[in-house]
Amino acid sequence: MRGSHIKSAAPPPLNALRTFEAFARHGSMTRAAAELCVTHGAVSRQIAALQASLGVVLVSGPRHALVLTEAGVQLAERLTPAFSAIIDAVQTTRQGEAREIEISCLGTFALKWLIPRLPGFLEAHPEVRVRLSESYQSVDYRRDRFDGAIRIIEPDELHPRAEATRFMPQYQGPVGAPNLMATLPTLSALSEAPRLRSATFRRAWSAWAELMGLNLPAATVEREFAHNHSMVEAAVSGMGVAIAPWAFVAPDVIAGRLAAPFGFVERPSWFAFLRPEGRRDTAVDAFRDWLVAEGERSPPPPVHSFDKS
Structure with a gap:
């Protein structure tokens, strides 16, 4: 009909969408409140207002353990890149x-x-x-x-x-302090040395052995570290031998702090x-x-x- 038009539904408040996105990303009203510099109650009220505005349930469960509904998951998946794009656009236009x-x-x-x-x-x-x-x-x-x-x-x-x-590419190989590696001339001797490993990749030794076609015996001594950089420093100190990525140890091998006489093998x-x-x-x-x-x-x-x- 001439002169008529279809009225679109008003979008929900941007602040409510932003609050919901923060909650969905953190999975916690407390952490969302900290990011937005508001109270826990303010986050709760904004999410409730958003649900009322949309007429859709976005979160469910007890107040201390709320989880996203399927509708909440779908909305959050679209909001996070959208808000990131807004942040990028603002930063790009700042002179x-x-x-x-x-x-x-x-x-x-x-x-x-x-x-x-x-x-x-x-x-x-x-x-x-x-x-x-x-x-x-x-x-x-x-x-x-x-x-x-x-x-x-x-x-x-x-x-x-x-x-x-x-x-x-990713390469791995055994590394240790030069004086220690000098006492390990063969793979058989290497397999008897204390083994260092990182909690971030506990199967480094078995993965390396598989690539090399070796059947390693059980370790006599194993020492685990929370992160690779701690494991590398332990190897430098002579505490044992580590299977480490080349990218993680190249500066120390080149500088002579670590020795790698058995070389490195490419991983898949x-x-x-x-x-x-x-x-x-x-x-x-x-x-x-x-x-x-x-x-x-x-x-x-x-x-x-x-x-x-």
């Missing part, structure tokens, strides 16, 4: 301010590989600031709001709503940069491209052939 990107990274990789190279990126891109946060968790961009992440990716590993760019996994799917950002593009270039320039590990006896 005279550098664009800050937050990169989630494996701690040992950051210390041993990324940070020593990072000045080169910052010099080439003075308009970009890089904030690093340490994490070993799987990346899930339905929940996570950082701009990119560096992880070791296994062939069967999935990261929801992420675009993955492989930038460096790789270092990858993960960014939110479908989100365009020139600063993140530049960081991704720089990672790829640095990965190509990274020195390869020593590879030796030896008797398996």
Whole structure:
């Protein structure tokens, strides 16, 4: 009919959507309240108002253990990238301010590989600031709001709503203090040495042995550390032998703090940069491209052939 028009429903208040998104991402009203600098009660009221506005139940369960309903999950999956895009747009349009990107990274990789190279990126891109946060968790961009992440990716590993760019292969091998490794001339001797491992990848020894076609006996002594950087320092101190990624130990091997007489073997996994799917950002593009270039320039590990006896 001429002159008529269809009236669309008014959108719910933006503040209620933002509050719900924070709660969905954290899974906690307390943590959402801390992020938004409001009270727990304010978060609860905003979510209740949003549900009333939409006429849909978004959360269910007792007040101290609320969980998202299916409708809540679907809404949250769309809101998180939307709010990230708004933040990106605001930061991009601010005049005279550098664009800050937050990169989630494996701690040992950051210390041993990324940070020593990072000045080169910052010099080439003075308009970009890089904030690093340490994490070993799987990346899930339905929940996570950082701009990119560096992880070791296994062939069967999935990261929801992420675009993955492989930038460096993954090699592993046994390393230890030079004076200790000098006493371990064969794989048989190596298998009897104290074994160091990280809680972040407990099966490093068995995975390496499988790639080498070895049948390792049970360890006589095992020492576990919470993170790879602690394990590497324990190896430097002579506490035992660690199976470590080349990227984590290359500076120490090159400097002579660690020895790797048995070389390294390539694993069916790789270092990858993960960014939110479908989100365009020139600063993140530049960081991704720089990672790829640095990965190509990274020195390869020593590879030796030896008797398996």
